Amino acid sequence: MLQSLLVLCLVMPVAAPRIRVEHTTDSLAKILELVTDEKAILVDVRTTEEWVQGHAAAALHVPSDSLRKHSLDRERLAKTLPKDKPVYTYCQVGMRSKQAAAILIREGYDARAMKPGYEELLAAGFENEVGPREPAPDAE
Template sequence: MEALLIILGAILVYSVITYLWQRRIVKALTEEEFRAGYRKAQLIDVREPDEFAGGHILGARNIPLTQLRMRMKELRKDQPIYLYCQNGLRSGRAAQMLYRKGYRNLYHLKGGFKKWTGKVKKNS
């Protein structure tokens, strides 16, 4: 029982540290803030291809989180990167990966695509 409490405590501490670090490296934007800047940035949807095909923000490129390590070189370090996923979790993880590789101008959509009310494109 004591070991379980230690493990749960460690998980909780790790989660809090990760959350605080993520808040420092990636700026969470409201839809209005996101909309104001994404046209001048690299707009990246980190969801899987089938999710992207089902609907995505107009102008977004699909680089799934599962492929990001291999495709990171497609992104420029000298331009802002606007990330989004379905609810904000994967885009936060993507920002962490990018930050470790020297990308600094990172933003993500608070609440993710499911909260987006703007223009959407669907692949038929």
């Protein structure tokens, strides 16, 4: 019996449980209102190259790669993103936004992944901005 338990413990993965995140059902109009009223935070999780080519003007840039376990700088993240407001993540098509939201939820954020990508945000009335505004949180 003890040997079976030992084998089971060695075989089972030793990882944090996966958090299943679905895309938010909040409308783009509602998200725009919350972000405009500073009641929510918009986060672009695309690459720095994508960010520089254009991003929602109200968004903070936190590349999804910087949120991965091996490169997550919790101190820098805490300085960049307050935990007292909902955080809406977006990317180009919705996949990275779900991954980023799952990581942020594990870190204690009220994170919500957006299915609409960058282009849909612009079509819904989010202002566009091109070029770097400030260094990305993962840059030194």
